[in-house]
Amino acid sequence: MLDAQHVTVRRGAIAALRDVSCALAPGQWLMVAGPNGAGKSTLIGAISRAVPYAGSVYLNGQNIATLRPRELARAVGVLAQRPSTGYAFTVEEVVRLGRYAYTTGPLSPPDAQGETAVAEAIDMTGIASLLGRGIHTLSGGELQRVFLAQVFAQNPQLLLLDEPTNHLDLAYQKQTFDLITQWLRAPGRAALCAAHDLSLALAYGTHALLLRAGEAVAQGPVHQALAPALLRDVYGMDVQGWMRGLLERW
Amino acid sequence: MRSAREGFRPRAYALFAGVTLLALALCISAGSVGVPLTDTLHILWRALCGLPQQQGATDPAIILAVRLPRVLCVALSGAALALGGGAMQGLLRNPLADGATLGVASGASLGAVIAIAFGITLPGLPMAGETIMAMLFAFLSLLAVLGLAYRLDTSLATHTIILIGVVYSMFVSSALTLVLALAPEKIRQITFWTMGSLAAGNYPDALMLALALLIFGGALMLRARELNAFAIGEDTARHIGVDVRRVKLLVLVAVSALIGVCVSVGGTISFVGLVIPHMARMLAGPNHRRLLPACAFGGAVFLMFADLAARTILSPLELPIGVVTSLVGATLFVYIFYTTGRKGHA
Numbered sequence: 001m002l003d004a005q006h007v008t009v010r011r012g013a014i015a016a017l018r019d020v021s022c023a024l025a026p027g028q029w030l031m032v033a034g035p036n037g038a039g040k041s042t043l044i045g046a047i048s049r050a051v052p053y054a055g056s057v058y059l060n061g062q063n064i065a066t067l068r069p070r071e072l073a074r075a076v077g078v079l080a081q082r083p084s085t086g087y088a089f090t091v092e093e094v095v096r097l098g099r100y101a102y103t104t105g106p107l108s109p110p111d112a113q114g115e116t117a118v119a120e121a122i123d124m125t126g127i128a129s130l131l132g133r134g135i136h137t138l139s140g141g142e143l144q145r146v147f148l149a150q151v152f153a154q155n156p157q158l159l160l161l162d163e164p165t166n167h168l169d170l171a172y173q174k175q176t177f178d179l180i181t182q183w184l185r186a187p188g189r190a191a192l193c194a195a196h197d198l199s200l201a202l203a204y205g206t207h208a209l210l211l212r213a214g215e216a217v218a219q220g221p222v223h224q225a226l227a228p229a230l231l232r233d234v235y236g237m238d239v240q241g242w243m244r245g246l247l248e249r250w
Numbered sequence: 251m252r253s254a255r256e257g258f259r260p261r262a263y264a265l266f267a268g269v270t271l272l273a274l275a276l277c278i279s280a281g282s283v284g285v286p287l288t289d290t291l292h293i294l295w296r297a298l299c300g301l302p303q304q305q306g307a308t309d310p311a312i313i314l315a316v317r318l319p320r321v322l323c324v325a326l327s328g329a330a331l332a333l334g335g336g337a338m339q340g341l342l343r344n345p346l347a348d349g350a351t352l353g354v355a356s357g358a359s360l361g362a363v364i365a366i367a368f369g370i371t372l373p374g375l376p377m378a379g380e381t382i383m384a385m386l387f388a389f390l391s392l393l394a395v396l397g398l399a400y401r402l403d404t405s406l407a408t409h410t411i412i413l414i415g416v417v418y419s420m421f422v423s424s425a426l427t428l429v430l431a432l433a434p435e436k437i438r439q440i441t442f443w444t445m446g447s448l449a450a451g452n453y454p455d456a457l458m459l460a461l462a463l464l465i466f467g468g469a470l471m472l473r474a475r476e477l478n479a480f481a482i483g484e485d486t487a488r489h490i491g492v493d494v495r496r497v498k499l500l501v502l503v504a505v506s507a508l509i510g511v512c513v514s515v516g517g518t519i520s521f522v523g524l525v526i527p528h529m530a531r532m533l534a535g536p537n538h539r540r541l542l543p544a545c546a547f548g549g550a551v552f553l554m555f556a557d558l559a560a561r562t563i564l565s566p567l568e569l570p571i572g573v574v575t576s577l578v579g580a581t582l583f584v585y586i587f588y589t590t591g592r593k594g595h596a
Contacts, residue, residue, distance in 0.1 A: 048488070049488075070491040073491025074491070078489040084482065086483065087481050089481070089482060147486075151489070
């Protein structure tokens, strides 16, 4: 369903991403791995059209550059690394905003599936008890679940996740990744995740794309693309040995 | 799950309108010559129905020719400024953003002053030169300040933008002084813009303000959902499908137009766009479906009472209205600055 071809993103003189191609079929979860500055977030930025890019990105055969913002949002949802909280909006208001793409304008007719989609998203993420709370009063984990509910309500086909659990406690990390696995079970859905934690990538991903300094080093099924020899090369250390060494302390 | 009503109920609107009309009547009847409230209402009623006023009385002239147009201008300016401030604070996710703090109001007054000093007019429309120049300069000022701030900090949510706005205001005030030096014979007219006064408000001014409020204020209210998304974060807005560039441009144009018209009618009246949205947010919450209407009504009432204070406290001496709003506004600015600096904004 996703077919990104020769994507290049320039930041001034340097290429943050150089000629990267990747493809994704329904049901797949692609983990994008690589050291800091490898271009993981930049790839997500390009596919969500947040940063200008060269190359082409097709979604179900349509070039995303030709989509209107609302059409793009119905196809691609994004969960940011650290969702922001400014003013004291309620949880319910934030989740409902996920349905924005299904309205046509200020005087749009009511969104027919809206109530069901919002209710399902709230149910799935288990935030019913938080609905009336202000988002500025939530913990990092609760906040992440609220924005996950927003993007579930948005009901995209492709979910982009930018290191979604980086700053979260272990319990929330597991919960978030389990929720996304559950979300992926419905037909016609796929996920692409910038992954910092390689163990999580191996545990939850079906496929992986390994980046180094903006270039693709390997891609394919997760255990193949994140094979120990490749990781050693890209990270400049014995990643597998280090991870196993850490586990032995338990 | 409860229904998705986010705006006010009609009952609430009726209440707001009632309070605003009551404030209007009070502010018209009070002043250097006090006219009892019942007489004021009588005079207004007769005027509305097209009935003849009482023979020989001076009150109808005071009420209808002087006070009513002035108070109408005050109320409409207050509504427009507060609405513009509220929309701006949502768009930039910065509770300190306002025409005054961003330098937009000073930019607009520079535009108006240039129009006066160099006699820029549109044929057939006496005030149009000033108004158009004020709107244009408001928009250009906004672009300049935001453009500069964006280069330093792409989130625009921090104090950087306010700092740039202040520096920009200083720059504009020296440009104003320069214009004064070049056109010394217009000095009286020009100082009026920098102090802010609605004492000379007349019916054509009120009509222009009402039209601007209807068109540009209406455009902002129709973008309440988009503003909500921006107020949570520009990334969020983009991710849920908001046409970020278009909405931003639309809001910036509408806000500059509102501020430009207000400045061309009443000069720089600072901090209304800061004080009122802040109070409205405390009472009605940050959702722009409620916040923007609350700002409009709150701004109208606040500025009417500020104007009343300006003309009665040291009566018969009349204070510039901008002095009153600045005294209140600057204090609140420090308070918000202090609280947001400590724990992100509420």
